Amino acid sequence: DAKTTQPPSMDCAEGRAANLPCNHSTISGNEYVYWYRQIHSQGPQYIIHGLKNNETNEMASLIITEDRKSSTLILPHATLRDTAVYYCIVRGLGGTSYGKLTFGQGTILTVHP
Amino acid sequence: GAVVSQHPSRVICKSGTSVKIECRSLDFQATTMFWYRQFPKQSLMLMATSNEGSKATYEQGVEKDKFLINHASLTLSTLTVTSAHPEDSSFYICSAPGVGTGRGNTIYFGEGSWLTVV
Numbered sequence A: 001d002a003k004t005t006q007p008p009s010m011d012c013a014e015g016r017a018a019n020l021p022c023n024h025s026t027i028s029g030n031e032y033v034y035w036y037r038q039i040h041s042q043g044p045q046y047i048i049h050g051l052k053n054n055e056t057n058e059m060a061s062l063i064i065t066e067d068r069k070s071s072t073l074i075l076p077h078a079t080l081r082d083t084a085v086y087y088c089i090v091r092g093l094g095g096t097s098y099g100k101l102t103f104g105q106g107t108i109l110t111v112h113p
Numbered sequence B: 001g002a003v004v005s006q007h008p009s010r011v012i013c014k015s016g017t018s019v020k021i022e023c024r025s026l027d028f029q030a031t032t033m034f035w036y037r038q039f040p041k042q043s044l045m046l047m048a049t050s051n052e053g054s055k056a057t058y059e060q061g062v063e064k065d066k067f068l069i070n071h072a073s074l075t076l077s078t079l080t081v082t083s084a085h086p087e088d089s090s091f092y093i094c095s096a097p098g099v100g101t102g103r104g105n106t107i108y109f110g111e112g113s114w115l116t117v118v
Helices: none
Strands: A010-012 A018-023 A031-038 A045-050 A061-064 A070-075 A082-091 A109-111 B002-008 B010-013 B017-027 B032-038 B047-049 B066-073 B076-081 B090-097 B107-109 B112-115
Touching: A010 A018, A018 A031, A018 A082, A018 A109, A031 B032, A045 A061, A045 A070, A070 A082, B002 B090, B010 B017, B010 B090, B017 B032, B017 B090, B017 B112, B032 B076, B047 B066, B047 B107, B076 B090
Parallel strands: A010 A109, B010 B112
Antiparallel strands: A018 A070, A031 A045, A031 A082, A061 A070, A082 A109, B002 B017, B017 B076, B032 B047, B032 B090, B066 B076, B090 B107, B090 B112
């Protein structure tokens, strides 16, 4: 799976949008971009994933650039409970590595009042 | 709600003893599950792939005789830390690929299990 690069930390004011960037310049055509977050002392929580089109669900929006080399996770109205480590992961869906995720260091998002 | 559940959430054991952690897929069958380990302030590291009905596949550097994995049914995988030592103290997390409409292509994680070896 392709490697991803994320800023180590970001701050966001409560109620504002949090925009978390991720670079994945070596992504291949059949690899998806996944986002997970991990709140302290809990297992990772799935947020959203996409291939090339922008995606939105009840938690967040995912914006993928046209060349697919980078993406941005958007939390439209951040709350204090969104403080967590956010992981951007590139993953293929086939082969022997199906289901296996490689975690980088992620971005520590701190939402402050 | 949770679709992958782990038990126990926290366990303390004495050095030299063994401890078993369970990972269950609650409403779907998982022929494959994954076990990760996470030390404080570090990212998750994949330990092994648990395969239903066959031997687990271990990542490089993970001792298969120390971390015994059993996947005897389609909804249960267990990780047994044998002859535990204080350096085995960590957060252990399992995951399973979701199946079916709305869950396919998503990997679900358990709540994690904190192991402290004293």
